[in-house]
Amino acid sequence: xxxxxxxxxxxxxxxxxVHLPCNHSTISGTDYIHWYRQLPSQGPxxxxxxxxxxxxxxxxxxxxxxxxxxxxxxxxRATLRDAAVYYCILRDVPGNTPLVFGKxxxxxxxx
Amino acid sequence: xxVVSQHPSRVIxxxxxxxKIECRSLDxxxxxxxxxxxxxxxxxxxxxxxxxxxxxxxxxxxEKDKFLINHASLTLSTLTVTSAHPEDSSFYIxxxxxxxxxxxxxxxxxxxxLTVT
Numbered sequence: 001x002x003x004x005x006x007x008x009x010x011x012x013x014x015x016x017x018v019h020l021p022c023n024h025s026t027i028s029g030t031d032y033i034h035w036y037r038q039l040p041s042q043g044p045x046x047x048x049x050x051x052x053x054x055x056x057x058x059x060x061x062x063x064x065x066x067x068x069x070x071x072x073x074x075x076x077r078a079t080l081r082d083a084a085v086y087y088c089i090l091r092d093v094p095g096n097t098p099l100v101f102g103k104x105x106x107x108x109x110x111x
Numbered sequence: 112x113x114v115v116s117q118h119p120s121r122v123i124x125x126x127x128x129x130x131k132i133e134c135r136s137l138d139x140x141x142x143x144x145x146x147x148x149x150x151x152x153x154x155x156x157x158x159x160x161x162x163x164x165x166x167x168x169x170x171x172x173x174e175k176d177k178f179l180i181n182h183a184s185l186t187l188s189t190l191t192v193t194s195a196h197p198e199d200s201s202f203y204i205x206x207x208x209x210x211x212x213x214x215x216x217x218x219x220x221x222x223x224x225l226t227v228t
Contacts, residue, residue, distance in 0.1 A: 043219030098145040
């Protein structure tokens with residue numbers, strides 16, 4: 001799987017938007033961009049994924065650069081419960097393959 | 112939505128004993144499950160891929176005789192840490208994807224925190 005680069009940590013104020021960046025300059029044409037997050041002492045949970053177009057769901061939005069070499073996960077209004085480690089992962093489909101986790105971004109939310 | 116249940120959530124055992132961790136897919140079938148290990152302040156590291164009805168595939172550096180994996184049904188995989196030692200203390204996490212849905216997200220259990228004394 002192609003490598004991704006994320007900042008080690010970010011901080012946000014509660015109820016403000018958060019933009020979590022991810023660089024993936026070696027992405028291939030068939031790689032999907034996945035975001036997962038891991039709350040303290042829990043297993044990771046799926047957040048969102050996309051291929052080329054921007055994606056929205058109830059948790060977040062995913063903005064994908066036109067050249068697909070970077071993407072941004074957007075939390076529209078951060079809450080204290082959003083404090084977690086966010087992982088940006090590239091995955092080529094098909095194939096029932098595991099996810100390979102990098103170090104992710106640790107998001108702190110300040111009340 | 113799809114749920115993966117992991118049991119126990121935490122276990123403390125003495126050095127030299129064995130511990131079994133169960134991973135169940137509650138509302139879907141999974142021909143493949145994945146086992147990860149996470150040490151404090153580190154990311155998840157893939158240990159092995161568990162295949163229903165066949166042998167597991169282990170990542171480089173993971174001892175297959177120490178970490179026994181059994182995937183006897185489409186909804187259950189077990190990881191047994193044999194002759195556990197303090198260095199095996201870690202957070203073990205399983206995951207699965209519904210069979211036949213390669214594009215769907217992976218679902219993760221809530222992890223098992225193993226402490227070996």
